[in-house]
Amino acid sequence: MARMKFLCDSERCIECNGCVTACKNENETPWGIQRRRVVTLGDGLPGEKSVSVACMHCSDAPCMAVCPTDCFYRTDEGVVLHDKDQCIGCGYCFYACPFGAPQFPQEGNFGIRGKMDKCTFCAGGPEKDGSADEHQKYGGNRLAEGKLPLCAEMCSTKALLAGDADVISEIFRERALTRGKGGELWGWQQAYGKDGAPAPAPAKKEVQK
Amino acid sequence: MRMLTAMLISAGLLAGCGEAVQTVGDYRGKTDAKPYEANYGGDKAKWESALRTRNQTQNEYKRVH
Known part of the structure; x- marks a missing residue:
């Protein structure tokens, strides 16, 4: 097996935030912890693009490089995980991560930063697989059940793909070849007219008085 | 003497150009079990096969046609 990766197809993402909801539900993360979020570029403008972002499980992860503890x-599957018992909540990984993946719960009345929390690719953590301890600290372990991350599996438009990098890149390649690009995309001309110009408004019917 | 000083200075300056080896430290946390141990009885091939099937459910070109 190659490496596990996420791939988000910005042509398909409709900013429904289903992945965000699925992640929170599966992992029961506390208030304020967003392991996954949807980022929209050019919000409200024709041709806006959205992408679902979480930990990208980097092959050469900067969080790993800067962690003082x-x-x-x-893992062998390329999933970057961490031991919360070892984490001191220093926040170095947050500054190192280009995706803003590490999250820190605010604990106590004075907003003390807790231990880091991030996307686990639904692979749990270094506790007994499927145990209550694992679920409490790291959330669900779907990978051990032979399943993929819930965010991707329940994505309604299948914009978010997760799994073996070779397989999902092949799925994406096939998809991109089939749908074409730019004005060839299904629905683009209906929505925006040719070459991105607004479609002419339908002729108004005269109202009989 | 001047030669020696020049050599020492250039050696000192060149030392700044060297790149220290930077390696990620060894993981110091608890060891994690393999994902195919708990539910697949250590059968890696079976687990991989399950994931491959699951992967293809994301491909609607195969799922629909």
């Missing part, structure tokens, strides 16, 4: 590890 070496609490990160990479």
